[in-house]
Amino acid sequence: MTVILLLFILGLGIYTLFTKDLLHSVIALSAISLLSAMLFYILHAPDVAITEAAVGAGVSTIIFVWIIRHTDRKESDS
Amino acid sequence: MKKSAVGSVFALLLISAVVLPVFLSSYQWPVTARDHLELKGVEESGATNLVSAIYLGYRAYDTLGETIVLLVAVTGTIGILKKAGAVLEDRHSFALPGEMRRANYMRTHLLEAVTSKLGPIVLLFGFYVMLYGHLSPGGGFQGGVVVASGIVFLALGSSGNASSALIRQDMLGRIEAVAFLMLLILSISGIFTGEGFLDNPLKHYSSLPAAFIIVLNIIIGLKVGAGIGVMCIIMLGKE
Numbered sequence: 001m002t003v004i005l006l007l008f009i010l011g012l013g014i015y016t017l018f019t020k021d022l023l024h025s026v027i028a029l030s031a032i033s034l035l036s037a038m039l040f041y042i043l044h045a046p047d048v049a050i051t052e053a054a055v056g057a058g059v060s061t062i063i064f065v066w067i068i069r070h071t072d073r074k075e076s077d078s
Numbered sequence: 079m080k081k082s083a084v085g086s087v088f089a090l091l092l093i094s095a096v097v098l099p100v101f102l103s104s105y106q107w108p109v110t111a112r113d114h115l116e117l118k119g120v121e122e123s124g125a126t127n128l129v130s131a132i133y134l135g136y137r138a139y140d141t142l143g144e145t146i147v148l149l150v151a152v153t154g155t156i157g158i159l160k161k162a163g164a165v166l167e168d169r170h171s172f173a174l175p176g177e178m179r180r181a182n183y184m185r186t187h188l189l190e191a192v193t194s195k196l197g198p199i200v201l202l203f204g205f206y207v208m209l210y211g212h213l214s215p216g217g218g219f220q221g222g223v224v225v226a227s228g229i230v231f232l233a234l235g236s237s238g239n240a241s242s243a244l245i246r247q248d249m250l251g252r253i254e255a256v257a258f259l260m261l262l263i264l265s266i267s268g269i270f271t272g273e274g275f276l277d278n279p280l281k282h283y284s285s286l287p288a289a290f291i292i293v294l295n296i297i298i299g300l301k302v303g304a305g306i307g308v309m310c311i312i313m314l315g316k317e
Binding site (some may be wrong): 046047049050051054055058059062063066 | 127129207215216217219220223224226227230306310313314
């Protein structure tokens with residue numbers, strides 16, 4: 001189970017790095033946070049899981065979306 | 079592209095150089111503190127959740143430092159945002175009244191309906207995590223962040239004039255300041271009863287040993303929730 005979750009996290013991380021649409025990468029980042037929250041719960045660290053779900057999936061996503069709203073959504077090819 | 083590949087290889091090498099010794103070394107981990115906590119922790123602190131017992135009992139001094147770090151981070155962010163906000167404010171704010179919805183493309187009725195119903199439930203769950211931090215997983219920081227999410231939900235869901243006092247910046251700022259002041263007073267209070275800095279001042283009078291941990295959890299939760307909440311609300315452009 002942990003291996004499957006880690007593979008998903010790895011795949012989403014690679015997608016986050018290489019996608020051109022920044023909003024997509026923010027959503028992928030928040031999915032990574034949710035998956036790692038599940039991982040922490042499986043590894044018997046529910047405290048960390050709560051924090052990861054609330055901070056990673058909630059607050060940091062809001063901050064990233066706010067930043068994208070005030071800058072450009074698409075990454076420019078330079 | 080080539081430059082970024084070289085950079086990522088370098089980063090991987092760096093990370094493995096830092097992490098590998100941890101896995102490869104055969105050094106025995108220190109076990110004294112672990113064994114002591116496992117045997118006596120619950121009895122000494124009265125908290126079933128040992129994580130809470132450690133970060134508010136044995137290591138409360140670190141927690142005080144963490145709250146100061148959070149306070150400074152929030153203050154700095156708000157300072158930068160206030161400066162940048164003057165330029166960005168009127169482009170498209172989340173707080174537009176109903177008729178001016180045109181520019182408000184990221185805020186739909188769906189978002190409004192869902193967040194305004196979900197906000198109070200999330201707030202309640204946050205307070206639960208905060209209050210029962212000594213018994214179940216969670217605690218001040220976790221509960222506080224969940225409370226902050228609830229506040230942000232309420233801020234997103236409130237339509238125009240039907241806003242509650244909880245999502246006003248000045249209110250949240252006051253809550254945070256008062257909570258931090260209470261934390262400082264509580265941490266000093268142990269000295270006057272002869273227990274020491276950040277120790278339970280009523281250790282020999284109270285029948286509930288975890289009482290001090292509960293109070294600290296509530297105060298830290300309020301502080302974290304108000305701090306992060308006010309930061310996010312300012313980011314959303316809410317007045």
